[in-house]
Structures are given as C-alpha cells and as structure tokens.
Amino acid sequence: MNFDYTPKVQALREKLLAFFDEHIYPNEPVFLAEVARNRANGNAWVPTEIVERLKETARAAGLWNLFLPDSERGAGLTNLEYAPLCEIMGRVPWAPEIFNCNAPDTGNMETIERYGTESQKRQWLDPLLDGQIRSAFLMTEPDVASSDATNIQTRIERDGDHYVINGHKWWSSGAGDPRCAVYIVMGKTDPDAPRHRQQSMILVPADATGITVHRPLTVFGYDDAPHGHMDITLDNVRVPATNLLLGEGRGFEIAQGRLGPGRIHHCMRLIGLAERALELMTKRALQRVAFGKPIASQTVTQERIAEARCLIEQARLLTLKTAYMMDTVGNKGARGEIAMIKVVAPNMACQVIDWAMQVHGAAGMSDDFPLAYAYTSARTLRFADGPDEVHRNAIAKLELARYMDADAASRVEMPVTRT
Structure with missing residues (x-):
C-alpha cells in the first residue's frame, strides 16, 4: 500500500490549505455571527451569506465535488486520493458545504449515482452536484432501536403507479435546510419477506403532501442550524413508483x-x-x-x-x-x-x-x-x-x-x- 500523494492530490491539498488560511479561518466568527443574527431575527434556518459567497470562490478555484469516485460527474479521485482533502475540509465543521462535500449530501449523491436511473439522476443528482438543492437521508426512527435497521417500521406500499409512505423518522440530517428538496427514505415494502429483503429505499420530494417537519433535534444544545436534524412524519405520502431506487427489497x-x-x-x-x-x-x-x-x-x-x-x-x-x-x-x-x-x-x-x-x-x-x-x-x-x-x-x-x-x-x- 502506497499512501504517497499523487501530484494531482498534492496540488489540491496546497490549494485547500491556502483556501482555509485565506477564506475559512478568518470567517469563522463571521459565520457564527450570521447564524446568531438570523436566530435573533426569528429564523435560524436561513442559509448563510458567507457560505454561499465562498462556494463561488471554491468553484472558481476548482475545489468543487472532489468526492464521487468512479464517476464522470466527480473530480476523478479515488477514495484514497480524497482522504487527505476531506481531512482538511473537516478542520471546520461548516466548511465542507463550501466545496459541496458535506454530509449527508455526499452519501446521497453517491447513492443516486450508483443506484439511480438516468431519469432520477437528471432530476435530483445533477442539481445536487451543482449545489442548487440539498438533501436528507431518512432511516432512523424514534420508536424502535434503529441500531438494528431491520426494526424500522415505516411502510412503503405499492398503489398502482405510486407508492404510499407512512412512518415517523428522526435525526434526519439536512432536512432543516430550506433548500432541502429530496429525501432518501428507507422503509418496508414487504414485512413478510426474509429479514434483509423487507426494506426498500425511495426518493421523496421534500415538499410532498403529507410530510410534516415537527422540530429540530439538538445535540448538547446545538441545533446545527441552518443544517438541522429534524423530526419528521410521513402521512400517506404518495410518490411515483419510478422514484424507487434499484427495486423492491434492495434497501x-x-x-x-x-x-x-x-x-x-x-x-x-x-x-x-x-x-x-x-x-x-x-x-x-x-x-x-x-x-x-x-x-x-x-x-x-x-x-x-x-x-x-x-x-x-x-x-x-x-x-x-x-x-x-x-x-x-x-x-x-x-x-x-x-x-x-x-x-x-x-x-x-x-x-x-x-x-x-x-x-x-x-x-x-x-x-x-x-x-x-x-x-x-x-x-x-x-x-x-x-x-x-x-x-x-x-x-x-x-x-x-x-x-x-x-x-x-x-x-x-x-x-x-x-x-
């Protein structure tokens, strides 16, 4: 195993480190002050101007979508090449979004890239890669021990050309962002199937009828605004059957x-x-x-x-x-x-x-x-x-x-x- 930096990675590391020195560290108090101001004005969930402004600077510097291995849509880096770059971005918790490399969007983008249809990619992946929208991943549930994912109770039931979704999710990271446009939801399509073939994943528009975002959950008092970890119910949410990822039972x-x-x-x-x-x-x-x-x-x-x-x-x-x-x-x-x-x-x-x-x-x-x-x-x-x-x-x-x-x-x- 050779962990030496390739010339491409070394050049990106140097660019990232310089970007942090010039743009991230000096703006840490600016970010915090802007979030506090939004909160004082009654809406902590407004995207910060400083992050949106720095995104354009990062794009211009070629520091955008550095993840996504084995894809024409990414930067062409392997996981090993991405590791030292992701490490730098992690030095400030809110910084990865500036490079469109933040959770849960990176995981959601990789999911759609790997398992989505071309139509799903055009509708959701391309806007995510462009930074136009954000996303959330809904798997965890409050009423069961979600450390065993076979416990999840959310139902995804076929009804003609649609699926109907009913369930209660929480710790839905990213769902507090007003730009969050799509959820990847895990639920049961067949409770009688073998234990690991009961679940499926489906793409759900965040503005679909029947979705209620009840509250942000806090972590030691922090609500992570404007990102947020939300408590969400889905009540007879109908989405086209074509929104299913990969197929029934493949969650x-x-x-x-x-x-x-x-x-x-x-x-x-x-x-x-x-x-x-x-x-x-x-x-x-x-x-x-x-x-x-x-x-x-x-x-x-x-x-x-x-x-x-x-x-x-x-x-x-x-x-x-x-x-x-x-x-x-x-x-x-x-x-x-x-x-x-x-x-x-x-x-x-x-x-x-x-x-x-x-x-x-x-x-x-x-x-x-x-x-x-x-x-x-x-x-x-x-x-x-x-x-x-x-x-x-x-x-x-x-x-x-x-x-x-x-x-x-x-x-x-x-x-x-x-x-």
Missing part, C-alpha cells in the same frame, strides 16, 4: 453501498477536526502560564500532546488503509476496516478534543473557541451511521469467522445500521 443492498463511503468520510473529517484541536491545544499551552511556568512545560500536558499525536497518526493510517481497501476490493471487501475506523476515529477525536478543552480551561467550553462544538460533532458520530457497539460486534464476527469452517463463516451476519 439493505443500497445501505451497504451508501453507508461505507458515508462512514469513511466522517472519519476523514474527524481526523482534520482532531488535528485542529491539537493545534489549538499546543498554541494555548505555549501561551498560558500557570503555577509560575507555561502550561506546555507541565508534564501532564506534554504527555497529552504526545498521546494525541500518536492517536491521530494511528487513526489516519487506518483511514488510509480503509480507503485503499475500498478502492481495490470494494466496500463489501473493506467492511471490516470500515467498521474499525468508524469505532477508532470518533473515539480518538473525542479524546483529543477533550484534552484540548482542558488546556483551554473554562474558555474551552465556551463558543469563544471552536472546541465545544467540535466535541459535540465528534461525540455524535459515535452514534451516527451505527453505534460503537454494533461496529465492534461486526468486527468480532469477522474475526471469529476466520476460525470457523467455511459453511459457518458464510452465515455470519453483518449488520447494516444507522442511528
């Missing part, structure tokens, strides 16, 4: 394909977030004096800085290996690595950010620094796209299967999960 197949890239993108961004936290921690430690000497000279601080560097490097190497595996043996062949990095990266980021907050003292918990919000983002990702416990179970099953006979190993069940 789990789609989920396997969608959640692999989604999970590793989260991990790439988390490494960037942890790098930013370590940078802030070291600068603060050098500047602050306690008990007669800089905090940086305290042994406990030095140990934490060293351990943070070790943890980040370990997580980065596992992420790169996972990306390489996805490129060479596919998402299914890399499922063990995907599960491992999904456990490792959020826990690593939580720990590094926590240490950075300690070095900042009480200021680390305030919004004067980006660490408190960064911690909530990292902690959320120990649930999103599957909780740690489910991924650990999957890793253990794969390990046990190595020592089973071939017939028993073939029956080992790998869960598909998203909170």
Whole structure:
C-alpha cells in the first residue's frame, strides 16, 4: 500500500490549505455571527451569506465535488486520493458545504449515482452536484432501536403507479435546510419477506403532501442550524413508483453501498477536526502560564500532546488503509476496516478534543473557541451511521469467522445500521 500523494492530490491539498488560511479561518466568527443574527431575527434556518459567497470562490478555484469516485460527474479521485482533502475540509465543521462535500449530501449523491436511473439522476443528482438543492437521508426512527435497521417500521406500499409512505423518522440530517428538496427514505415494502429483503429505499420530494417537519433535534444544545436534524412524519405520502431506487427489497443492498463511503468520510473529517484541536491545544499551552511556568512545560500536558499525536497518526493510517481497501476490493471487501475506523476515529477525536478543552480551561467550553462544538460533532458520530457497539460486534464476527469452517463463516451476519 502506497499512501504517497499523487501530484494531482498534492496540488489540491496546497490549494485547500491556502483556501482555509485565506477564506475559512478568518470567517469563522463571521459565520457564527450570521447564524446568531438570523436566530435573533426569528429564523435560524436561513442559509448563510458567507457560505454561499465562498462556494463561488471554491468553484472558481476548482475545489468543487472532489468526492464521487468512479464517476464522470466527480473530480476523478479515488477514495484514497480524497482522504487527505476531506481531512482538511473537516478542520471546520461548516466548511465542507463550501466545496459541496458535506454530509449527508455526499452519501446521497453517491447513492443516486450508483443506484439511480438516468431519469432520477437528471432530476435530483445533477442539481445536487451543482449545489442548487440539498438533501436528507431518512432511516432512523424514534420508536424502535434503529441500531438494528431491520426494526424500522415505516411502510412503503405499492398503489398502482405510486407508492404510499407512512412512518415517523428522526435525526434526519439536512432536512432543516430550506433548500432541502429530496429525501432518501428507507422503509418496508414487504414485512413478510426474509429479514434483509423487507426494506426498500425511495426518493421523496421534500415538499410532498403529507410530510410534516415537527422540530429540530439538538445535540448538547446545538441545533446545527441552518443544517438541522429534524423530526419528521410521513402521512400517506404518495410518490411515483419510478422514484424507487434499484427495486423492491434492495434497501439493505443500497445501505451497504451508501453507508461505507458515508462512514469513511466522517472519519476523514474527524481526523482534520482532531488535528485542529491539537493545534489549538499546543498554541494555548505555549501561551498560558500557570503555577509560575507555561502550561506546555507541565508534564501532564506534554504527555497529552504526545498521546494525541500518536492517536491521530494511528487513526489516519487506518483511514488510509480503509480507503485503499475500498478502492481495490470494494466496500463489501473493506467492511471490516470500515467498521474499525468508524469505532477508532470518533473515539480518538473525542479524546483529543477533550484534552484540548482542558488546556483551554473554562474558555474551552465556551463558543469563544471552536472546541465545544467540535466535541459535540465528534461525540455524535459515535452514534451516527451505527453505534460503537454494533461496529465492534461486526468486527468480532469477522474475526471469529476466520476460525470457523467455511459453511459457518458464510452465515455470519453483518449488520447494516444507522442511528
């Protein structure tokens, strides 16, 4: 495995780093002030002018749609090539949208690209790639343990040339954005089919009759406006049968394909977030004096800085290996690595950010620094796209299967999960 940057990736890295220095970091307080102003004016869900303005700058710089491997619509980068670029974008939680590389849109775009018809791509994928609209992914439900996705209760029932959808979803990330035009909804088309053939996925216009967005859900008090994680009900929502993705009973197949890239993108961004936290921690430690000497000279601080560097490097190497595996043996062949990095990266980021907050003292918990919000983002990702416990179970099953006979190993069940 060779993780050296290709000349193309090195050039894009340099452009991205320069873009952050010139446009992102100086505008962090501008973004926060604009969101606060919108909230004070009674509507926190207005897209920010600073992000919309920087999108045009990013387009002009050739920093747009850098994901989407194996597609003529993307930048032509592999998962391995995208990893160091996604890491940079993850250094500021709201920055990926500027490059049209934000969740859940990247995962939704890959889903439509991989499993959609040409008509579906023209209607939804092309506007998403152009940044004209946003999207949401509706899988998680409040009334069941969605860590086991076979529990979902939303029904998708055929009625002539339409499907009728009834259900209750929450943690529908991106659905708070007023530009959100399409949902990818997972539900049951045949409750009597084998357990992993009951579910399907369907494209649902966000303005369809019968959809009610009840409230934004908060994460440690943050509502992530104008992005948002919404509580949604679908009451006799009718959509054309042609909106179904791939076919009835193939929802789990789609989920396997969608959640692999989604999970590793989260991990790439988390490494960037942890790098930013370590940078802030070291600068603060050098500047602050306690008990007669800089905090940086305290042994406990030095140990934490060293351990943070070790943890980040370990997580980065596992992420790169996972990306390489996805490129060479596919998402299914890399499922063990995907599960491992999904456990490792959020826990690593939580720990590094926590240490950075300690070095900042009480200021680390305030919004004067980006660490408190960064911690909530990292902690959320120990649930999103599957909780740690489910991924650990999957890793253990794969390990046990190595020592089973071939017939028993073939029956080992790998869960598909998203909170």
